[in-house]
Amino acid sequence: MPxxxxxxxxxxxxxxxxxxxAEKLITALPAPWTYIATAQAYDEEMRERIAHHRARRGEGWETLDAPLDLVGALTSLPSGRPVLVDCLTLWLTNHMLAEHDVEAECARLVATLAKPRGPWFVVSNEVGLGIVPDNALARxxxxxxxxxxxxxxxVASEVVLTVAGLPLKVK
Amino acid sequence: MPxxxxxxxxxxxxxxxxxxxAEKLITALPAPWTYIATAQAYDEEMRERIAHHRARRGEGWETLDAPLDLVGALTSLPSGRPVLVDCLTLWLTNHMLAEHDVEAECARLVATLAKPRGPWFVVSNEVGLGIVPDNALARxxxxxxxxxxxxxxxVASEVVLTVAGLPLKVK
Amino acid sequence: MPxxxxxxxxxxxxxxxxxxxAEKLITALPAPWTYIATAQAYDEEMRERIAHHRARRGEGWETLDAPLDLVGALTSLPSGRPVLVDCLTLWLTNHMLAEHDVEAECARLVATLAKPRGPWFVVSNEVGLGIVPDNALARxxxxxxxxxxxxxxxVASEVVLTVAGLPLKVK
Incomplete structure (x- = not known):
């Protein structure tokens, strides 16, 4: 237990x-659990993915939408509350598409994560292990x-890489 | 020994x-070994890859081609026979290009792999660690x-991630 | 200590x-350290990346540029000198763009690395974990x-995979 x-x-x-x-880890703790969704449904494909994710969760969950203000959502929650943030790469995408100052937003978020107020489970995509993308925005x-x-x-106390559904401990 | x-x-x-x-692992067991090839040679580049792979194998090998009916090939073999399936991602590609019901095919295959009839070595590509692909089919x-x-x-009893030719144990 | x-x-x-x-590992050894840079600044984006990397290094460093003749640079150094090669994938890119015999160049380099003359730290990119690239050159x-x-x-005595800044021991 974290x-x-x-x-x-x-x-x-x-x-x-x-x-x-991440859901397996958080639901090993006592409910309620807060799910912070960063996804924004730009199109049908994305709407389907969001619905697929929601369908997997059941009772005991509270959902907050925070496509941009993830810091606000995290700091609004009571101390000790288990939180699942899913996921950082969508949050980052939203800020890039909104042409915000990405570096400043990341710094604010990391400062918040450095002082967690509960057991926080944060999900992110690794996207750097393919060939260099053709277009500059993707790079x-x-x-x-x-x-x-x-x-x-x-700033995390534990880091896990998932491979084919299995966790590989990195930290 | 598995x-x-x-x-x-x-x-x-x-x-x-x-x-x-995978070949190193299977050839540590007594021959004969069955190689189930899922590759289909659509073009010259693919033909070269297939030839390159075959050239590495030598005596003691029997080869079956199963671009689509992998379940049939696996269940046709005698119990206890060491088998190398190379690879699942090509098999999946073949079914997608043939516009088969991919979900149903995967379910059938996984049900077969859940009851292995010998030491089976199954190879697959990890393709999800790059940037989101531009086109919907690739996604x-x-x-x-x-x-x-x-x-x-x-359903596997062992899972290995290969990195620069070296195995990293995941399960 | 290696x-x-x-x-x-x-x-x-x-x-x-x-x-x-890699810099953390090498600077745990006594200076001077030799940094062999393989980058060639084709455009502004690349110039920025190079400048960013140089800015992180400080005193105690000697820098050699070896976009193509990495073997020459490595063998020119005194025995026992800690060396950081950053990175192999750029060196490979330079040889491919120059239409050199890549297989022969790689064989020469690997033969040199098989007989290291000091503690050598060699950095490379993993680029094979995304979707198959569209264009043949990228493949x-x-x-x-x-x-x-x-x-x-x-030929290395240690192999490390970095994930989100953290080392995962592979060999």
């Missing part, structure tokens, strides 16, 4: 079982996501 | 030494491959 | 903290990089 005040960081590829693993996103993942990992 | 009835799942990136590692493939890998890993 | 004569191979994705981890590069990484890993 400390009352700690961050467990779950990183992995697409369909690697990150969210399911910028990949760089920003990689830097954010490093920063979050450095 | 159990007589078990699945060892070897997952990795392109040119990560998956096939070579669909990535999702299907990730889900299949999770399902196979869940 | 042996006086050994190769430590640090592999990872984009922005996974490969270079920072050729991915294959060549994967093969090179396997060869280097086989």
């Amino acid at each position: 400390d009352r005040q700690s961050v467990c960081f779950i990183i992995g590829g697409a369909r690697s079982g990150k969210s399911a693993h 910028r996103f990949r760089d920003a996501a990689g830097r954010l993942n490093q920063q979050v990992a450095s | 159990d007589r009835q078990s699945v060892c799942f070897i997952i990795g990136g392109a040119r990560s030494g998956k096939s070579a590692h 669909r493939f990535r999702d299907a491959a990730g889900r299949l890998n999770q399902q196979v890993a869940s | 042996d006086r004569q050994s190769v430590c191979f640090i592999i990872g994705g984009a922005r996974s903290g490969k270079s920072a981890h 050729r590069f991915r294959d060549a990089a994967g093969r090179l990484n396997q060869q280097v890993a086989s």
Whole structure:
């Protein structure tokens, strides 16, 4: 069982079982659990993914939508509350598309995660292990996501890489 | 040495030494070994890859081609026979290109792998650790491959991730 | 502390903290340290990346540029000198763009790394864990990089995969 005040960081590829693993970890703690969803449904494909994720969760869950103000959502919750943030890469995408100052937003978020107010489970995508993308925006996103993942990992007390649904302990 | 009835799942990136590692594991068992090839030669590049893989294998091997009917090939073999399936992602590609019901095919395959009739070594690609692909078919493939890998890993008794030719134990 | 004569191979994705981890390892040894840069500044984006990397290094460093003749640079250094090669994938890119015989160049490099003359820290990118790239050149590069990484890993005494800035021991 994680400390009352700690961050467990779950990183992995697409369909690697990150969210399911995070849900398994958090539901081993007493309910209620808060799910902070960062997804924004831009299109039908995304709406389906969101619905698929929600369908897996059941009773005991409270859901907050925080496509941009993740810091606000985290700090609004009572101390000790188990929280699942799913996921950082969508949150980052939303800020990039809104043309916000991504570096400043990441710094604010990491400062908040460095002082967790409960057992927080944070999910993110690893996107840097393929070929260099053709377009500059994808490269910028990949760089920003990689830097954010490093920063979050450095303040997390546990870091797990999911591979084919299985956790590989990194920290 | 693996159990007589078990699945060892070897997952990795392109040119990560998956096939070579699987061949090293299976050839530590007594011959004959059955190689089930799922590749279909659509073009010259693919023909070269297939030839390269075959050239590495020598005596003691029997080869079956099963671009689509992998379940049929697996269940046709005598009990206790060491088998190498190379690889699941090509098999999945073939079913997607043939516009088959991929979910049903995966379910059938996983049910077969859940009751292995020999020491079976199954190779697959991890394709979900890059940037989100531009085209919808690639995204669909990535999702299907990730889900299949999770399902196979869940019924396997051993799971290995190959990195630069070296095995990293995941399960 | 690594042996006086050994190769430590640090592999990872984009922005996974490969270079920072390698710098941390080498600077635990007594200065001076030699940094062999393989980057060639083709455009502004690349110039920025190079400047960012240089800014992180401070006193005690000597820098050699070796976009192509990495073997020459390595063998020119005094025995026992700690060396950081950053990185193999850029060196490979330069040879591919120059239309050199990549296989022969890789063989020469690996032969040199198999007889290290000091504690050598070698950084490379893992690029094979995404979806198959659309264009043939990217596929050729991915294959060549994967093969090179396997060869280097086989002669290295230590291999580390960096994930979100954290080292995962592979060998």
